Amino acid sequence: MVKKExxxxxxxxxxxxxxxxxVGKGNIGVITARKGxxxxxxxxxxATDQLFQGKHVIHxxxxxxxxxxxxxxxxxxxxxxxxxxxEGAMDxxxxxxxxxxxxxxxxxxxxxxxxxxxLRSMIQDGHFMADMIIVDGFDFSKISAEEFHxxxxxxxxxxxxxxxxxxxRKEGQTYDSKGIPTLLSPFSTLLSIIIHxxxxxxxxxxxxxxxxxxxxxxxxxxxxxxQILLIAKED
Amino acid sequence: MTYNIAxxxxxxxxxxxxxxxxxLSERILFYCNKIHAIHEVKxxxxxxxxxxxMELERERGITIASAATNVDWKDITINLIxxxxxxxxxxxxxxxxxxxxxxxxxxxxxxxxxxxxxxVDRQLKRYKVPRLAFVNKCDRSGANPFRVTQQLRxxxxxxxxxxQIPIGLxxxxxxxxxxxxxxxxxFDGKSGETIRETExxxxxxxxxxxxxxxxxxxxxxxxxxxxxxYLEGTETVEQIRKxxxxxxxxxxxxxxxxxxxxxxxxxxxxxxxxxxxxxCPSDIEYTALDVDKNNEEFLIKPDPAAPLISLAFKLxxxxxxxxxxxxxxxxxxxxGLELVNxxxxxxxxxxxxxxxHSDSTEDINEAFCGDIVALFGIDCASGDTxxxxxxxxxxxxMYVPEPVISLAINPKDKKSADNLSKALNRFTKExxxxxxxxxxxxxxxxxxxxxxxxxxxxxxxxKREYKIELETGMPQVAYRETITQPxxxxxxxxxxxxxxxxxxxxxxxxxxxxxxDYLFVDNIKGGVIPNEFIGSCDKGFKQCLPKGRIIxxxxxxxxxxxxxxxxxPVDSSDIAFQLGAIGGFWQAFEKAKPEILExxxxxxxxxxxxxxxxxxxxxxQRRGMIVATTEESNFTRVDAEVPLxxxxxxxxxxxxxxxxxxxxxxxxxxxxxxxxxxAEQLKxxxxxxKKNEAKKK
Numbered sequence: 029m030v031k032k033e034x035x036x037x038x039x040x041x042x043x044x045x046x047x048x049x050x051v052g053k054g055n056i057g058v059i060t061a062r063k064g065x066x067x068x069x070x071x072x073x074x075a076t077d078q079l080f081q082g083k084h085v086i087h088x089x090x091x092x093x094x095x096x097x098x099x100x101x102x103x104x105x106x107x108x109x110x111x112x113x114x115e116g117a118m119d120x121x122x123x124x125x126x127x128x129x130x131x132x133x134x135x136x137x138x139x140x141x142x143x144x145x146x147l148r149s150m151i152q153d154g155h156f157m158a159d160m161i162i163v164d165g166f167d168f169s170k171i172s173a174e175e176f177h178x179x180x181x182x183x184x185x186x187x188x189x190x191x192x193x194x195x196x197r198k199e200g201q202t203y204d205s206k207g208i209p210t211l212l213s214p215f216s217t218l219l220s221i222i223i224h225x226x227x228x229x230x231x232x233x234x235x236x237x238x239x240x241x242x243x244x245x246x247x248x249x250x251x252x253x254x255q256i257l258l259i260a261k262e263d
Numbered sequence: 264m265t266y267n268i269a270x271x272x273x274x275x276x277x278x279x280x281x282x283x284x285x286x287l288s289e290r291i292l293f294y295c296n297k298i299h300a301i302h303e304v305k306x307x308x309x310x311x312x313x314x315x316x317m318e319l320e321r322e323r324g325i326t327i328a329s330a331a332t333n334v335d336w337k338d339i340t341i342n343l344i345x346x347x348x349x350x351x352x353x354x355x356x357x358x359x360x361x362x363x364x365x366x367x368x369x370x371x372x373x374x375x376x377x378x379x380x381x382x383v384d385r386q387l388k389r390y391k392v393p394r395l396a397f398v399n400k401c402d403r404s405g406a407n408p409f410r411v412t413q414q415l416r417x418x419x420x421x422x423x424x425x426x427q428i429p430i431g432l433x434x435x436x437x438x439x440x441x442x443x444x445x446x447x448x449x450f451d452g453k454s455g456e457t458i459r460e461t462e463x464x465x466x467x468x469x470x471x472x473x474x475x476x477x478x479x480x481x482x483x484x485x486x487x488x489x490x491x492x493y494l495e496g497t498e499t500v501e502q503i504r505k506x507x508x509x510x511x512x513x514x515x516x517x518x519x520x521x522x523x524x525x526x527x528x529x530x531x532x533x534x535x536x537x538x539x540x541x542x543c544p545s546d547i548e549y550t551a552l553d554v555d556k557n558n559e560e561f562l563i564k565p566d567p568a569a570p571l572i573s574l575a576f577k578l579x580x581x582x583x584x585x586x587x588x589x590x591x592x593x594x595x596x597x598x599g600l601e602l603v604n605x606x607x608x609x610x611x612x613x614x615x616x617x618x619x620h621s622d623s624t625e626d627i628n629e630a631f632c633g634d635i636v637a638l639f640g641i642d643c644a645s646g647d648t649x650x651x652x653x654x655x656x657x658x659x660x661m662y663v664p665e666p667v668i669s670l671a672i673n674p675k676d677k678k679s680a681d682n683l684s685k686a687l688n689r690f691t692k693e694x695x696x697x698x699x700x701x702x703x704x705x706x707x708x709x710x711x712x713x714x715x716x717x718x719x720x721x722x723x724x725x726k727r728e729y730k731i732e733l734e735t736g737m738p739q740v741a742y743r744e745t746i747t748q749p750x751x752x753x754x755x756x757x758x759x760x761x762x763x764x765x766x767x768x769x770x771x772x773x774x775x776x777x778x779x780d781y782l783f784v785d786n787i788k789g790g791v792i793p794n795e796f797i798g799s800c801d802k803g804f805k806q807c808l809p810k811g812r813i814i815x816x817x818x819x820x821x822x823x824x825x826x827x828x829x830x831x832p833v834d835s836s837d838i839a840f841q842l843g844a845i846g847g848f849w850q851a852f853e854k855a856k857p858e859i860l861e862x863x864x865x866x867x868x869x870x871x872x873x874x875x876x877x878x879x880x881x882x883x884q885r886r887g888m889i890v891a892t893t894e895e896s897n898f899t900r901v902d903a904e905v906p907l908x909x910x911x912x913x914x915x916x917x918x919x920x921x922x923x924x925x926x927x928x929x930x931x932x933x934x935x936x937x938x939x940x941x942a943e944q945l946k947x948x949x950x951x952x953k954k955n956e957a958k959k960k
Contacts, residue, residue: 094891094902126888134895146875146894154879154889 029112054184060194061225067193069257079124083159173214278369283399287524295334342635358576360390362590365541372406376414398521408521420896421517424481455527482506544633551656567631571651574658597629605648615639666711667862671736682729744811745820746855749774754847767843768829773851776822784824792828796840803844814949860934862907870925877920885909
């Protein structure tokens with residue numbers, strides 16, 4: 029299969045079709061789930077899908093080192109290229125790596141201002157024209173909506189799509205009337221899309237719980253295949 | 264001396280240039296030898312002359328010139344290892360840091376933590392070396408060890424705790440208060456050699472108690488036993504020392520000491536702390552690579568009875584001839600033992616075994632794991648591993664990357680030319696990544712290495728150590744040429760010049776080959792090329808590899824398969840088939856879309872986060888690809904892949920962009936395709952060079 033076909037056949041086109049065209053430039057999306065359900069896998073797949081389209085992605089993490097994040101991207105790429113029997117995989121791979129940069133923040137309690145300052149520096153000084161930013165492992169419990177607002181402004185100013193992941197507590201998680209976890213309720217006006225990962229027996233169901241201003245939200249019919257850690261169409 | 268690994272210390276002194284490293288080293292030698300000398304007077308037979316005051320004076324004038332100096336402090340033997348002054352990442356720095364078990368980080372009490380201290384400290388951190396901090400020059404005006412301790416915490420991210428406080432400061436510096444024993448220490452006598460221990464002066468008691476509480480709070484983390492006794496107010500000196508040691512060894516604590524080497528204050532307690540808090544060789548887990556098991560990790564046992572594993576970390580051309588410094592990691596070495604060099608598999612016998620003191624050498628019969636000794640007249644390169652023949656392991660990776668940059672050098676006179684060959688001979692032995700040859704066409708000496716800085720260091724050493732006056736050319740990147748698509752060839756070589764002629768026909772396919780530089784495949788069926796000429800084809804292809812047809816750089820990544828041909832019963836010969844293969848090679852090369860490859864370096868730049876933008880910009884301007892950034896305690900590391908040709912002069916640029924506060928390391932990563940615009944430029948330059956050469960002729 030050639031790259032173009034792979035892009036059209038990507039299950040993420042379903043996400044865009046089911047929602048109002050996906051998150052969209054200048055907007056923020058969140059993937060939320062308990063620990064270990066597959067948030068990173070989803071985000072890396074979303075990012076890789078962008079990379080296939082020749083777009084630029086910054087991956088922000090708060091990990092100990094960056095090598096395992098690179099490994100995530102490698103795994104997902106090889107899984108996709110293998111699955112679709114991608115032509116010229118090596119060249120495509122090289123092209124993808126060029127358009128991806130990882131920004132890792134190791135210090136505890138780093139401020140949002142600092143993260144945004146560094147992102148801006150990467151985009152403006154590093155001339156890295158990001159189309160999407162992935163922020164994996166962001167702690168929503170430690171900040172207020174007001175403190176989060178600069179991210180939204182930043183996304184709008186630079187016309188970038190930002191995806192966050194947010195970890196829910198294992199037990200005793202409460203939801204508001206619209207089905208949004210109370211952890212995220214204060215931020216919901218700033219978030220365009222919220223997807224909740226629900227572990228089912230055989231797979232993980234992607235449940236759309238916020239879609240711009242749409243209510244009730246449509247069904248996505250997407251799942252995360254726990255075997256290959258890719259987003260796929262639900263049968 | 265009876266062997267006891269717990270009573271050995273291998274330490275280095277790391278410091279910013281002006282923080283008094285040399286003076287401190289001298290004082291350490293002085294106090295250690297002083298004690299040593301007293302032992303001698305007591306009638307113990309052995310090495311080293313008893314020193315009179317004249318010799319002491321002379322001693323005070325020396326600097327540590329040797330790579331490792333053995334001294335005794337009380338009943339502990341300390342190997343003081345010289346850490347290279349330059350901070351650039353080279354194999355040499357790596358080696359000297361490898362053989363250290365612990366380090367003293369010297370800081371100036373006035374200047375505090377400066378950018379170079381940051382660099383030095385990060386190197387130690389990279390090699391996981393436990394360290395003590397010594398705040399020197401407390402006699403200077405403006406001295407403030409409290410501030411320096413604070414900077415250790417803020418700028419270097421150390422969990423730094425004072426285990427002493429000063430008695431007086433600046434010109435009133437008298438001594439230190441030991442917060443562990445809660446005693447005041449004064450340094451009497453002409454050279455501070457007599458320690459007078461008294462009660463803490465009344466005016467310092469409150470401060471001492473406060474700082475002691477800070478110390479105990481910090482170190483209780485490392486010992487439940489101490490934490491309990493501290494609560495009950497029954498903590499003992501032993502408990503505290505043990506906890507400080509645990510914290511220091513785990514790199515989670517940095518004890519801070521202070522004094523003035525110049526004024527002979529605080530050195531003996533520093534030595535005591537080296538003994539109490541820095542690791543002995545068996546405290547550290549070392550690994551080697553098992554050559555027989557595909558370089559699997561091999562855990563070293565600090566056991567003198569185990570098979571010998573030792574590393575040659577430094578070669579020195581001294582007044583005594585060539586010395587090879589080795590660190591013994593496992594087992595023991597003795598005179599007459601047959602050793603094997605893992606790299607070359609050459610065997611040799613240990614002739615003389617030497618221990619280096621500050622002013623003499625001592626012949627010894629044997630040495631055991633943990634120790635550092637020197638061998639005489641061994642033919643080896645630095646970084647080589649020696650074992651007894653029972654084990655085949657290597658302390659360092661045996662992979663030596665090919666040089667990626669070259670530079671022409673011209674000695675200015677006869678004397679320099681003579682010295683140059685000496686210098687090159689030594690450097691190439693010391694450093695396997697440094698190579699040299701004489702270019703046949705230009706008759707110039709070319710040096711090759713892993714980067715611009717790498718070569719600069721050696722040129723500087725040629726000038727300084729060998730007094731060579733020389734001119735250097737522009738650095739040259741080692742490009743490569745390769746092909747991008749398969750191409751068939753079918754070439755007939757025919758020559759009729761009277762007598763016996765030459766005839767061969769060689770046909771097959773040239774293909775890109777990513778796994779290696781070159782592969783030859785014989786697919787000849789039915790003897791269309793006779794067996795005896797198959798090797799000739801291989802030989803012919805190989806002759807084409809050193810010089811490509813784009814810009815005359817070596818060709819890599821080609822697979823040559825021969826599958827057809829012809830021969831003549833009389834006119835075919837080895838040479839005819841070689842020439843046929845060469846003809847076929849170039850026929851296919853033109854069609855196989857050849858392109859130029861350039862060395863791409865893995866570059867890591869570290870600096871304060873405030874300069875992140877400048878660093879990112881500088882990478883971007885150099886056709887660099889940013890792979891990742893990592894921010895930690897106001898420091899940012901940028902990992903990138905940058906073509907070597909763009910990295911010339913980067914250290915100067917980086918310095919000016921970051922006020923000298925950033926450093927970078929660079930190593931060869933891979934060969935990557937040169938963008939078309941740059942390839943055109945290279946071809947143009949090559950054509951011009953050729954034209955000029957033709958004109959000259």
